[in-house]
Amino acid sequence: MLPKSREAMYQNRVMVVDDDEDDIYLMKKALARLQESARVNLDLTFVLSGSDALGEIDRGLQDNTLPDKIFLDLNMPGVNGLDVLHHCMVQEILDKVDVVVITTASDPDTRRAALASGARSVCVKPNSLQEMSELISRLLDVN
Amino acid sequence: MSGYLENFFEAQSFLAHGYCMTWRGDLIALHAVSDALIFVSYVLIPLAMLYFVLQRPDLAHKGIFGLFAAFILACGTTHLISLITLWEPIYGLEGLVKAITAAISMATVVATGLAIPKALRLPSPAMLREANLQLVDEVESHSRTNRDLIRLQDQLREHMRARAREMEAKASELERANESLRRFAHIASHDLQEPLRKISVYADLLEEAQEKGDTEDAERAVQRLRTMSTRARTMVSDLLRFSKMSQYEPARIPIDIGAAIREVAELFEHTLAASDGTLEIDVDDLKAEADPLLVRQIFQNIIGNAIKYVPKGRGPRIRVTTRREHNHRLIMISDNGIGFAPEFKSKIFEPFTRLHGRDVADGSGIGLAIVARAVQGMGWRIDVDTVPDKGTTFTLAIPQGDILV
Incomplete structure (x- = not known):
């Protein structure tokens, strides 16, 4: 078995799909903080719309550069999070890529819909930098 | 006693009535015929009465009918006796018959006196008719x-x-x-x-x-x-x-509708640019008396929807144009969006109606409800035409009376 750090380095190729610039800003801050304090080597891609995410996923499939994880927002105009999830399901990449839904809507219906579409888990968007840091460390399996 | 009675009824010692008339034939005949006719009549009348009483078993006061019959019969008998006394002077029998007749007459008088008040109480046919x-x-x-x-x-x-x-x-x-x-x-x-x-x-x-x-x-x-x-x-x-719109009192201020639409359009400049969309406003020289807030609400919501509800990968193409029509000025807002099934036409202006899931676009379902209330508040009308996946056209009709230019 490989050492955990090597495994972590291999796993942490992450695509963040979110049209909300505030949340992206917050996530970048949290990741920066995380990289300061822990040995995390992240290959981060920020995708600002659902339709761009579809293109990225198709390109990843073609070039064999699919991310290990996708952090996916649901509420986006045009192609939304559920559409992206559906695309992942159709392309049969859900066993290779963990899709984690991070959304404001925490109601049971949304959660059920996301899980039914193949999301690994559904998280509620955090209320502070601290919470964001904790959420990302948990999702990236750091520490 | 028997000697007195024999003496009373004997007729040998008197003269017959004919004698008094010196046996004048015509006089005697007149008396005789008259008495005979009266007698016959006075017998027939009681018989008729008897027949009537027998035919009407429901008749009230039958007694008085009997009494009248007896009275008339008795009177008849006196005339029979008078007829006989023209030739035979049976004045004793005549007196007796008269006495009996007198008794019956008096009894009849008393009975009649007693019966009259009762008879008066009996309803007359006129009264009966009236009552009827x-x-x-x-x-x-x-x-x-x-x-x-x-x-x-x-x-x-x-x-x-x-x-x-x-x-x-x-x-x-x-x-x-x-x-x-x-x-x-x-x-x-x-x-x-x-x-x-x-x-x-x-x-x-x-x-x-x-x-x-x-x-x-x-x-x-x-x-x-x-x-x-x-x-x-x-x-x-x-x-x-x-929530307050139902109580909102719309103002009537002269406003430039075209300018109001362009002002609203500025809000969407960014979004349109990002989604490679266009918004063409061809509304010039249209001034009307309207509520500026409501006009803003109407265009903001309709244009917002036109941008939001477009098929994936299609840039929104929105056109706002006007047309004159009899009694109205029309404003058409057309888009190339996803449209909706025409059967929902009546529903889309109701609050919280969402025809598309959140997978199509996020929305509160309030937008078109606000539009409907705003339109209604100003006395405008709104109609919508749609072809699924081709686009939607909202048509606003402003009454000619509100148009200033």
């Missing part, structure tokens, strides 16, 4: 009353049925209102959560930036805090506006 007419009237009035009662009953029944229907309608209306309120609360809380969460995030970031002395981050946090609090405030006031 009254009775007919009464029966008629009764049946009228009856008919009235039946009609009233029917009315009451119909009234109660209407009331029941009304209550049912009220109940389902209440249920709809409840359901609307429930969704309203859900949407309001969900959409309001977004800016509030960010306020919390940026307050946190601001604190950290200040600790680190990072002025750039601090500035951004303050700016975002301001934006988010404005958004939250706008949303709350939008919701309040919607």
Whole structure:
């Protein structure tokens, strides 16, 4: 078995799909903080719309550069999070890529819909930098 | 005694009446025929009366009829005796017959005296006719009353049925209102959560930036805090506006509709540019008396929807044009969006109607409800035509009376 750090380095190729610039800003801050304090080597891609995410996923499939994880927002105009999830399901990449839904809507219906579409888990968007840091460390399996 | 009676009835010692008339044939004949005819008549009248009484068993005061019959018969007998005494002087028998007749006459007088008040109480045919007419009237009035009662009953029944229907309608209306309120609360809380969460995030970031002395981050946090609090405030006031819209009194101010639309369009400049869309406004020289707030609401919501509801990968193409029509000025807002199934045409202006899932686009379902209320408030009309996956055209009709230019 490989050492955990090597495994972590291999796993942490992450695509963040979110049209909300505030949340992206917050996530970048949290990741920066995380990289300061822990040995995390992240290959981060920020995708600002659902339709761009579809293109990225198709390109990843073609070039064999699919991310290990996708952090996916649901509420986006045009192609939304559920559409992206559906695309992942159709392309049969859900066993290779963990899709984690991070959304404001925490109601049971949304959660059920996301899980039914193949999301690994559904998280509620955090209320502070601290919470964001904790959420990302948990999702990236750091520490 | 028997000697006295024999003596009383003997007729040898008197002269017959004929003698008094010196046996003048004509006089005697007149008396004789008259007496005979009176006798026969006085016998026949009681017989007729007897027949009548026998034929009318229901007749009241039968006794007095009998008495009258006896009285008349007795009178007849005196005439028979008079006839006989023309030749035979049986004055004893005549006296006896007269005495009997007198007794019967007196009895009849008494009985008649007693019977008259009773007879007077008997209704006359005229009275009976009158009574009959009254009775007919009464029966008629009764049946009228009856008919009235039946009609009233029917009315009451119909009234109660209407009331029941009304209550049912009220109940389902209440249920709809409840359901609307429930969704309203859900949407309001969900959409309001977004800016509030960010306020919390940026307050946190601001604190950290200040600790680190990072002025750039601090500035951004303050700016975002301001934006988010404005958004939250706008949303709350939008919701309040919607809920208060039913009581809102629209103003009538001369406004340039084209300018108002262009002003609204500025709000969408960014979004349109990002989605490679176009918005063409071909509305010139259209001034009308209207409520500026409501006009803004109408175009903001319709254009907002046109941008939001486009098929994936298609840039929104929106056109606003006008046309004159008899009695109205029309404004058409056409898009190339996803449209909707025409069967929902009547539903889309109801509050909280969402025809597309959140997988199509996020929306509160309030937008077109606000449009409908705004249109209604100003006395305009709105219609919608749609072809699924091709586009939608909303047509606003402003009454000619409101048009200034």
